[in-house]
Amino acid sequence: MELLIGSHVSFNKDKQLLGCVKETLEYGGNTFMFYTGAPQNTRRGIIHDELTMEAYQLMKEHYMLLEKVVVHAPYIVNLASNKNFDFAVTFLQQEIERCNQLGIKKIVLHPGSAVDLPRNIAINNIIRGLNLVLDNNYDIMILLETMAGKGTEVGKTIEEIKEIIDGVKFKDKIGVCLDTCHISDAGYDISVFDKILEEFDEIIGLDKLGCVHINDSKNEKGAHKDRHENIGFGTLGFDNLLKIIYHEKLEGIPKILETPYVTKDDNSKERLYPPYKFEIDMIKKKEFNENLVQNIRNYYEKKL
Secondary structure, eight states: OOOOEEEEOOOOTTTHHHHHHHHHHHHTOSEEEEOSSOTTSOOOOOOOHHHHHHHHHHHHHTTOOGGGOEEEOOTTOOTTSSTTHHHHHHHHHHHHHHHHHHTOOEEEEOOOBOTTSOHHHHHHHHHHHHHHHTOSSOOOEEEEEOOOOOTTBSOOSHHHHHHHHHHOSOGGGEEEEEEHHHHHHHTOOGGGHHHHHHHHHHHTOGGGEEEEEEOEESSOTTOOOOOEEOTTSSSSOHHHHHHHHTOGGGTTSOEEEOOOOEESSTTOOOEEEOOHHHHHHHHHHTOOOTTHHHHHHHHHHHHO
């Protein structure tokens, strides 16, 4: 099967989509995910179409498919809560417009956190918000991300995601992004991933699965903490993640790494070096590299 693998990359004001493509190629990926601006605030720059066209050309030269590229909606969008609901809808609508300008077809969205609301009301808010933002002529699908269940997060079970999807009018514009760290932290056992896929297919349908986030976890199954770990260095393990990445039922679905940056040394807390080039290499070779962290440090320190 053809491997469709990439990572989170940076979309900055100077290079924009072109910079995303170049970074992806440096890592050895053939797809990618990005935020159109900082995920923690509302500041957004003007999209320059000339940079977008350059990105398209570079993607064409390297056989990268635009329809497999994913945008992640900003964290500050919370459709579940009554507080700032109108802002969340408006800002998400603006993100959809930016994606349309860039030609992106898929937006990953955290369903939201209930905060102080009963869960059923929070879910109804999410449904109402999605029906507002999807009422447009854009060919864009929102992918609801499976969540770890930290705090009052909605979407920690397949059933909750299904409940939201059932309430959305625009069925052709709603799908799912499955996150390996999140589903484990939520209580699913990824060592029996076939059973998870069977459950997903029975409840939602595999045709709704539009993206997979490939992350190891720092936590044991069911911890509800959402702390990502580098591939093979967490509780999920390299072999389990490799089986997911190369699963025949997930062929053609983009797999995106969101693993932690590597620090300068073991005593440092500063996140400096992206691991993706080396993790993608491990995945392609299907061989675990126990010296991953040091190899990453050596590589980037030589470049400085």
